[in-house]
Amino acid sequence: MTSSISPDLSAYCLDLARRARAASRLLACVSGKHKNDALLRAAEELEARAAEVVAANEKDLAAAAEFALSAAQIDRLRLTPQRLHDAITGIREVVALPDPIGQVRASSVRPNGLEVYKVGVPLGVLLFIYESRPNVTIDAAALSIKSGNAIILRGGREALHTNRAVHAILRHALHLAKLPEDAVQLVETSDRAAVGQLLKMNDLIDLVIPRGGEELIRRVAAEARMPVLKHYKGICHVFVEKSADLDRAERIVLNAKCQRPGVCNAMECLLVEEAIAEAFLPRAAAALRRRGVELRGCPQTCRLVPEAIPARAEDFDTEFLDLVLSIKVVTDLDAAIAHINQHGSGHTDAIVTNDLSAARRFTAAVDSAAVMVNASTRFHDGQELGLGAEIGISTDKFHARGPCGLLELTSYKYIVYGEGHVRGE
């Protein structure tokens, strides 16, 4: 990625990052009302100039053939008036969220009278690398401004016209609100070496957030010299424990697999406790088959469910993102926990049970960002968990785990008030 960098490209990236850093210093000290004013301006400007944005998107769509996009990718690239409207509504929802900056998260008065406050502050400069969907440009910029961070946006080449149009409007809104325009930067070159350059600038960029395929994320994680907020795959499980209400279990299994199979919090593997496998698996399998789900089972599953095909070992380590499900019968709760901790991706795992100690043991021992009891895995999402808009779901444990909303885009500092205090001499 960094084989032949032109001096121009280096200078371009450095200038971009420096201007973002300078803007971030100003934005860090701005009131919540001032940031909200800018966001409301952005919503109004995007509404007033919607035709301009849609026209730019038409240009990208017309050029889509150049990038050999699939039909699904073209659909994601399309910014219809409705999708733009939804993104603008999203800005207004971000405005309504509480400001995480300046918020006192902990405080104490020490025995010597020192007053200690732990106070929310922005991270500084974010680098956001993403693919296709240009409405994400609007979501990311709104979360970034509200959390007091400057952001450098690196969208897909195939969306450059749309992103340019959106970016110009966002900058104009910042200008109207008397905030630094440089707080939202767009990498306008389609030279892929630009990303490699930016990933080295750990003095100017505080966090990189890659959102896209696993390969993109791995490449960014390998090259970045600053922290990376990663959103890896979701190999999510539902475990039906022997005390489970079987109607409830069937409803949850169907929802977790079928309601939206292409997303990261959909179930990929069903685990069933041996003691109820005979009672549960045939009926669940029939319901799943009616919804068009392909079933890949362990030998015990295949004996109980004639429609299942034998699972290969790798089926238990695969994120299908499709109407495909692996199924395994496990001897007991501990076997289910061990399977999940070995084969899962630490994203979302659920137990269906009516046994309190089983629920408590499962939630304590399963090492995942979200653990559900008698609820569908599909609820693991910033809005559903009450955090508001999110920029991704972290499967890391460091800094942020699970949905990454405003709070997860911040850090804190200690502010200490004394009256001339000195330390014991």
Place this chain on the structure above:
Amino acid sequence: MTSSISPDLSAYCLDLARRARAASRLLACVSGKHKNDALLRAAEELEARAAEVVAANEKDLAAAAEFALSAAQIDRLRLTPQRLHDAITGIREVVALPDPIGQVRASSVRPNGLEVYKVGVPLGVLLFIYESRPNVTIDAAALSIKSGNAIILRGGREALHTNRAVHAILRHALHLAKLPEDAVQLVETSDRAAVGQLLKMNDLIDLVIPRGGEELIRRVAAEARMPVLKHYKGICHVFVEKSADLDRAERIVLNAKCQRPGVCNAMECLLVEEAIAEAFLPRAAAALRRRGVELRGCPQTCRLVPEAIPARAEDFDTEFLDLVLSIKVVTDLDAAIAHINQHGSGHTDAIVTNDLSAARRFTAAVDSAAVMVNASTRFHDGQELGLGAEIGISTDKFHARGPCGLLELTSYKYIVYGEGHVRGE
């Protein structure tokens, strides 16, 4: 570092990390009382076998010549009965701290009735790389066990006998308390390639904490594939604003510079607002000179303070860790903030002022882990700020900033309780 790795060394490191991972799974589900029992056992065993530890330390001291240690390094290596006693007292202080694991940090009931709990969990496996002082082995193991993490300790080669003796006792205490002995691992080979091997194992190790010189930290940060909790240098400032009480300012300046000049939260640079430079600098300089401090001033300082020698540009970017101070006269508050954000290390900076808006502007705009108002920089420390024992002070903004105690060694998960909830179809 990774030029010629023997297969034996690879297997050794892999085995160590795997056993730590397995132990961490068990430790994550243990009650606070059970962990405290193990720590109290460790304190008792270390007390009972103190002579054994001190004898091992004598062996290290006898071999110190082999490692060409300086007198200061030999002093740090020495584990006197008093220092061992202090470390054991430290274990009992950690026992007294609240357990961060299982603690509900936020909760909500969603409109659909889902109950959402954000609950503290361990990070998993820590790798701690440190130099010389063997009492740190005890501190780190105590913090790690209490926070539910397994730890891999990599101390200096010069302290290996002491660390082996301490490690054997800690393992025995875990055994007595019926906790997994593998929760505390010691890298016993002195082969430096072992560190390079461990830093690649991001599937088995969740966090690396290097504590030592800047070079060690940079090397670890460059090689590690897992997150790094960094404790870089402290270039700390005191800014005396024009409204400051000058007696108070002098007291804080003397304390910040002289009370313990060799530590990271000591002041390295004094900034004085122009309007009071003539009134403050000569008296402050005289007091500092009486305490043996060498003064390196900007041209304006040198005009006001004949004892000052002219500062070179690099003096304003240097952590002296000694009785040396750089001094600069600045035109106003904003110039002080700009100087600190450019030349500081984001560790600790203080303002002495009696002006409320100056205090508020300084604390908001200075981008450092701790910002003090009318208090010495020396208060930036886990005990002084009320967090209890610490494993270091982070100058990063990601995950943890400032003192890293128990809470900073943890992550969280979302536990969600439903009653058969499925997401809208």
